[in-house]
Amino acid sequence: MTVEAILFYVFGILAVVSALGMVLNIRNTVASAMSLVVTMVSLGAIYLLLEAYLVAVIQIMVYGGAIVVLFLFVVMLLNLSTDEFPPGKQRVAKLAVVIVGVAILAQVLVALGQAPLLVAQPEAVPEGFGGYRQLGLSLYTDYVLLVEMVSLLLLAAIVGALILAKRKID
Amino acid sequence: MLPLDHVIGLSAILFTIGVLGVATRRNLIVILMSIELMLNAANLAFVGFNRIWSQVEGVPAIDGHVFVLMVIAVAAAEVAVGLGILLSMFRNRDSVNVEEVNLLKW
Numbered sequence: 001m002t003v004e005a006i007l008f009y010v011f012g013i014l015a016v017v018s019a020l021g022m023v024l025n026i027r028n029t030v031a032s033a034m035s036l037v038v039t040m041v042s043l044g045a046i047y048l049l050l051e052a053y054l055v056a057v058i059q060i061m062v063y064g065g066a067i068v069v070l071f072l073f074v075v076m077l078l079n080l081s082t083d084e085f086p087p088g089k090q091r092v093a094k095l096a097v098v099i100v101g102v103a104i105l106a107q108v109l110v111a112l113g114q115a116p117l118l119v120a121q122p123e124a125v126p127e128g129f130g131g132y133r134q135l136g137l138s139l140y141t142d143y144v145l146l147v148e149m150v151s152l153l154l155l156a157a158i159v160g161a162l163i164l165a166k167r168k169i170d
Numbered sequence: 171m172l173p174l175d176h177v178i179g180l181s182a183i184l185f186t187i188g189v190l191g192v193a194t195r196r197n198l199i200v201i202l203m204s205i206e207l208m209l210n211a212a213n214l215a216f217v218g219f220n221r222i223w224s225q226v227e228g229v230p231a232i233d234g235h236v237f238v239l240m241v242i243a244v245a246a247a248e249v250a251v252g253l254g255i256l257l258s259m260f261r262n263r264d265s266v267n268v269e270e271v272n273l274l275k276w
Contacts, residue, residue, distance in 0.1 A: 008172050012180045019184055019207055022200070023191035029199055036203050039184075043210055046180075049172055050221045055238050059213075062242050067206065067249050074253050075199060078260050090269075097193035105186040112179050125221070126230040138232045139239070146236070150243045157247030164254030 008049050015042035033071045040064045052130045177218035185211035198259065198266045202252045209245045213238045 018038035025032045040063040047056035128134050139147055184207060191204030220234025256266060263270055 004172055008176070012176070015180070016183055016187070019187045022203060022207070023187055023195065026195075029197065032200055032203060036206065039207065040210065043214060046177070046214065047217055050177070050217050051224075052217045052220070052235055052238075055213075055217060055235050058239065058242060062246060063206070063210070067246060070249055070253060071199060071203060074256060077257070078266065094194050098190055101186050101189050101193070105182055108182045109179055112175050112182075123224070125224040129224055129230060130232070130235060134230060134232050135235055135239075138236055142233075143236050146240060150240055153247055154243060157250050161250040161254040164251065164258050 004049055008046060011042040011045045011049075015039045015046070018042070029075050030072065033068055033075065036071070037064050037068050040068065051125050054130060054132050054135050172221070174218055174222055177221075178215055181211045181215040181218065183211075184208075184214065196267050196269055198256050198268050201268065202249065202256070205252075206245060206249070209241055213241055216241070 015038075018035040022032045022035035022039065025035065041060060044056045044060040044064070047053075047059055188204045188206075188208035188211060191207065192201050195201055195204065216234040216238050220232065223231055225231060259271060260266055
């Protein structure tokens with residue numbers, strides 16, 4: 001087993017454990033958000049191992065730096081240190097969802113174990129793979145329409161968030 | 171070399187954890203975080219598949235990374251609007267419990 005594979009398993013286990021910690025932590029929302037940070041940073045490390053350098057940097061900047069801080073900011077604004085709700089009513093439906101989800105996951109994992117559809121040893125990446133030059137060239141030539149659409153979407157999101165956050169629209 | 175089967179398996183596991191979080195939790199903040207987790211699992215699958223097919227007949231391919239960037243932008247927009255909805259819900263109901271928001275339920 002190579003160093004890269006060992007690092008992948010370490011960060012993968014870290015990501016799964018902290019994701020479980022986020023979902024299962026029913027007392028403290030701040031701790032949930034912190035677990036989410038650990039998951040995001042572990043995924044960033046895995047992106048580095050997959051030689052997606054620019055994506056790894058953007059993952060850590062945007063998710064670890066911006067989105068989780070936004071979550072923490074809202075938790076602080078609402079003063080929700082604890083999260084103690086009375087027990088819910090739809091226990092059967094939730095149990096059914098859990099069973100179906102785990103069954104689908106098991107099926108996916110079994111299929112991955114059986115079918116050799118993935119190349120176990122992919123060839124070496126071309127020169128400059130995942131760097132800003134290749135990604136930028138692709139973004140602004142092949143996918144320029146997509147970039148424009150995303151800019152429109154972000155504009156709409158800014159306006160929507162402003163209107164929602166306003167107390168009264170006069 | 172990385173075990174790429176296991177990268178896709180890790181992506182499936184993270185996605186399932188996100189689905190279970192959305193389905194079982196009642197705190198709207200944690201539900202939004204679980205949605206982020208699912209988007210990240212999809213991103214991991216994109217990056218993993220792009221690593222497998224990093225060049226197609228000698229031509230370098232980067233499309234998976236481009237889609238990851240788009241998903242990150244959509245996730246940022248979704249969090250901004252979702253947290254705005256959460257804030258207005260908290261103002262009206264004084265709670266972030268999603269089971270209390272049942273006006274459209276019959």
